[in-house]
Amino acid sequence: MENLKELLMRRRSTRKYTDQVLTQDRLNMIMEAALVAPTSKNSRAWQFVVVDNKEMLAALATCKKFGAVALETATAAIVVAANTEQSEAWIEDTSIAAAFMQLQAEDLGIGSCWVQIRERMYDDNTTAGQYVKQLLSMPENIEVECIIALGYKNEQRKPYDAEKMMWEKVHKNKWEEK
Ligand SMILES: Cc1cc2nc3c(=O)[nH]c(=O)nc-3n(C[C@H](O)[C@H](O)[C@H](O)COP(=O)(O)O)c2cc1C
Numbered sequence: 001m002e003n004l005k006e007l008l009m010r011r012r013s014t015r016k017y018t019d020q021v022l023t024q025d026r027l028n029m030i031m032e033a034a035l036v037a038p039t040s041k042n043s044r045a046w047q048f049v050v051v052d053n054k055e056m057l058a059a060l061a062t063c064k065k066f067g068a069v070a071l072e073t074a075t076a077a078i079v080v081a082a083n084t085e086q087s088e089a090w091i092e093d094t095s096i097a098a099a100f101m102q103l104q105a106e107d108l109g110i111g112s113c114w115v116q117i118r119e120r121m122y123d124d125n126t127t128a129g130q131y132v133k134q135l136l137s138m139p140e141n142i143e144v145e146c147i148i149a150l151g152y153k154n155e156q157r158k159p160y161d162a163e164k165m166m167w168e169k170v171h172k173n174k175w176e177e178k
Contacts, residue, residue, distance in 0.1 A: 008160075009162070012157035013114070014070070014111025014149075014151070014157065017070075017150075017152055019075070022151070022152075026108055027076060029108060033097075034078070034080075034097040039093040039097075040089030041089075045086035046080065046082045046090070046097050047138075048079065048097075049078070049136050050077075050078055051076065052075065052076040056136075060132065063120075063147070064121060067120070068147075075151040076150040078147065079136060080146050081142045098146055098148055101148050109152070109153075113148070114146050115149055117129050117147060118144065129143060129144040
């Protein structure tokens, strides 16, 4: 494991990937990061679908009109979902698991991108969540939060710059207008 600060600075959304596939071992490591993520009341209501089938990835890439470009070249994707009856904090829980997976991926030199599904539309009548659920035969009581696109990077993004951090967003002891 490298320095966590460096890892946080270096992680950027990757939307273009090479053809190199992720081994099962790498996918398992990424899933382990999700499975140890904290959850409200330790409910662990999340569910994940690991997709590495090319046709299925291509079908996922059409889940919404805009913002799914990363899925077009991704060699794997994790559909991040939850049983909403098991936790009122399922959005937070799934989001934390997704972020953990993105950090683990980066640590392995694998690029990732969050593709938002909740509150997004496939077409005028179908939500992106309904489309994904139908495609993957997921049950009704499961809601999809996002898909994490994964693959080896085929674009270089600049790491975050410590000089450009938005410290004006940070208030100390009480709110101060800045
Ligand atoms: C809740 C959430 C939803 C996002 N939805 C999408 C999306 O649908 N498509 C996409 O390409 N990127 C999506 N992103 C990635 C953001 O665009 C990206 O994190 C942001 O621009 C900052 O860039 P960085 O990840 O390189 O630091 C999403 C990120 C978050 C946290």
